[in-house]
Amino acid sequence: MKVMKKVFYNLMCFLMVCFSVQLTAQSQPLDSLEKRLERLEKRLEEEKAERERLKREAEVQKKAAEEYRREYEESRKSSRRLRRERRAEKVRPYRPELFDAIPDSLKTDETVAFFKTGRNRVFQGIEIGFSAFTYNNLFAFNVPDDSRGLELNNATSIYWAINPIEMDVRIIGEYFKFSTGLGYGVKNFSFSNNYFLELNDDEVVSRKINDPDLTRNRFRTGYLNVPVLFHLNTSSKPSKSISFAFGAVTGIRLFETYRVRYADAGQRIRMNTNRNWNTNQFNIDARFGVAYGGFQLFAMHSVVPLFRKGFGPQVHPFTIGLSLNTSFDR
Numbered sequence: 001m002k003v004m005k006k007v008f009y010n011l012m013c014f015l016m017v018c019f020s021v022q023l024t025a026q027s028q029p030l031d032s033l034e035k036r037l038e039r040l041e042k043r044l045e046e047e048k049a050e051r052e053r054l055k056r057e058a059e060v061q062k063k064a065a066e067e068y069r070r071e072y073e074e075s076r077k078s079s080r081r082l083r084r085e086r087r088a089e090k091v092r093p094y095r096p097e098l099f100d101a102i103p104d105s106l107k108t109d110e111t112v113a114f115f116k117t118g119r120n121r122v123f124q125g126i127e128i129g130f131s132a133f134t135y136n137n138l139f140a141f142n143v144p145d146d147s148r149g150l151e152l153n154n155a156t157s158i159y160w161a162i163n164p165i166e167m168d169v170r171i172i173g174e175y176f177k178f179s180t181g182l183g184y185g186v187k188n189f190s191f192s193n194n195y196f197l198e199l200n201d202d203e204v205v206s207r208k209i210n211d212p213d214l215t216r217n218r219f220r221t222g223y224l225n226v227p228v229l230f231h232l233n234t235s236s237k238p239s240k241s242i243s244f245a246f247g248a249v250t251g252i253r254l255f256e257t258y259r260v261r262y263a264d265a266g267q268r269i270r271m272n273t274n275r276n277w278n279t280n281q282f283n284i285d286a287r288f289g290v291a292y293g294g295f296q297l298f299a300m301h302s303v304v305p306l307f308r309k310g311f312g313p314q315v316h317p318f319t320i321g322l323s324l325n326t327s328f329d330r
Helices: 002-090 096-101 145-150
Strands: 125-135 158-172 176-190 195-200 203-208 214-233 242-264 267-273 282-292 295-302 315-324
Touching (some): 125 145, 158 214, 176 242, 195 214, 214 282
Antiparallel strands (some): 125 315, 158 176, 195 203, 214 242
8 A cells, every 4th residue: 555655656746747847848938039029129229229320420421511512612603703803804905895894903903003904094105296386485476576487387397206104103093193104205396487597606596598498497306205294084994084184294305406408409408407406405394184085185385495595596395286095995
């Protein structure tokens, strides 16, 4: 009986062990699945966080790219504007439409200029005019009896000048300026009566002759001129400006000559006398001019007599003429 109890007890223990082993084997897969699910959820959260981080970095990079693109576009616009301004500086305003397209700051930004176009000028250019004399004082145009030999034929008493250099200085922009420069001018004095000039004890005198008839009777002087002029301008654009110039033109005499032509026994005879005619070495002409665009009407009156005092008649040259400004914008 005791043996039977012992066998039954051992059998029951064996069955309980087998049942517990079976339960353990069934619970292990469930535990592993839960752990795998936890690991998958954790990985998904990490991947989601990584995507959020990458998205934020992409937004930052996009903003940086947009900022760089804006800076690049501004830089390109600035470069194009600078190139246009540099090209505009190199454009010579030969035509009015090109001249109007250039900003005023590029045309008149220099206080002192020599050969720059697009500026108001009153001296540089070519001049031509007609000369006359005032006798004994600055305002006596009537010929006195003792000066009949110096009466002029104004139509052939030609004045001409070439003025290649002018330096203009802005005082009040283009509206009030100072100008100086360098030029060369020649004054021709054609005498209308049949008088012959000669020297008598170093004094220039005129002598009436009846024969032969002088077909040319001309006295010429040439000067190297330096102007001292001020001018008022109504516009900063020379093509639209009316200019009023006033001042003086100083000159140093380069030559003096007396030319006579006549016919004798059917032959044409020319005589040039370049000896000292006692003209003043230095000359000062008071000048006034009115200009519009590239043309100027001017008048000059010499405050220094043609001949030195005590060595010839006291006559003062007077000139009216027209000048063409060669620096005018075309």
